[in-house]
């Protein structure tokens with residue numbers, strides 16, 4: 001199964017917004033940009049919200065039917081490994097094979113020797129078409145890269161083979177992700193990682209590196225945009241070269257696990273994929289559920305009270321809620337508004353504080369990040385939360401649509 005040129009990985013914690021997310025994809029199509037929607041939900045999210053992988057398939061199918069979508073759409077088993085992939089096999093057709101935990105584990109001496117011997121021709125000046133300065137590949141560098149990534153590539157092939165044997169290779173899109181680590185992978189590392197994946201026969205279609213800079217959940221990019229730009233462009237060119245050099249799928253492209261809302265680098269990414277005529281997969285919209293909370297706040301009355309109590313409880317339990325996300329959030333606790341302050345807010349004020357509009361005087365990234373990791377609190381409200389969402393479906397859905405189309409798609413594709 002070949003993934004099309006542009007695709008968006010859409011998160012939807014509570015599974016209620018598929019139709020409104022798809023409306024944003026449809027609006028992009030009307031504007032001339034074809035995007036494949038890929039609904040994704042990680043194992044961690046399933047555990048916290050108490051949903052099953054099959055629920056995401058049901059949501060996607062229903063959204064597609066309701067909207068009359070005729071294009072490609074997929075369901076992503078997000079960040080899986082051998083230990084948990086089994087339950088995703090039947091309902092997913094996109095698999096994000098997460099090998100981050102295996103990076104740095106050393107492959108056997110024999111495996112390393114075979115790989116290095118096969119790749120001796122790249123030692124010296126390695127020219128990648130389009131990249132001005134050649135990479136200087138020394139014996140040492142080749143060994144170091146092999147010792148860091150070869151084992152992970154072999155693990156990726158084990159997981160891939162496990163899935164392919166059950167589903168059939170032609171029925172799935174494999175992604176390999178390495179984004180949940182501390183140090184970014186450089187373009188020359190990317191070259192050898194793709195080399196290693198090909199070496200182990202993984203027909204990878206999207207690859208998610210860790211880029212330079214911080215990709216905190218639900219807020220903008222923090223880092224050196226110039227360095228990101230160079231790295232991103234070199235990765236595009238390395239992938240282009242690797243497709244031919246290692247006979248990888250022609251659809252292979254970068255996958256950006258954005259953590260949502262990387263507004264300042266969207267234009268950079270958009271210009272570069274246009275310049276080089278490349279595709280992209282952007283995982284985003286994990287913050288769709290924040291749009292639900294914004295909708296509740298705007299609805300007023302009991303719905304607004306519910307939104308406020310989600311914040312108050314999250315504030316109380318901030319250590320517990322922030323723990324699992326410590327590496328991807330930056331909350332300044334001293335600047336979080338007190339429960340009394342929030343209690344006095346109108347729905348409009350609450351919504352403006354939460355909604356990610358950079359430059360808006362009410363926008364509060366601390367408030368936003370805390371609520372974002374507080375989805376566990378909303379999950380504990382169970383049906384009460386879902387009922388309020390559904391009682392205000394139009395208003396909530398409008399926020400979801402506006403966010404994905406207006407703040408994400410239109411920024412990336414300059415629409």
Ligand SMILES: [Zn+2]
Nearest residue numbers: 177179180257
């Ligand atoms: Zn990721």
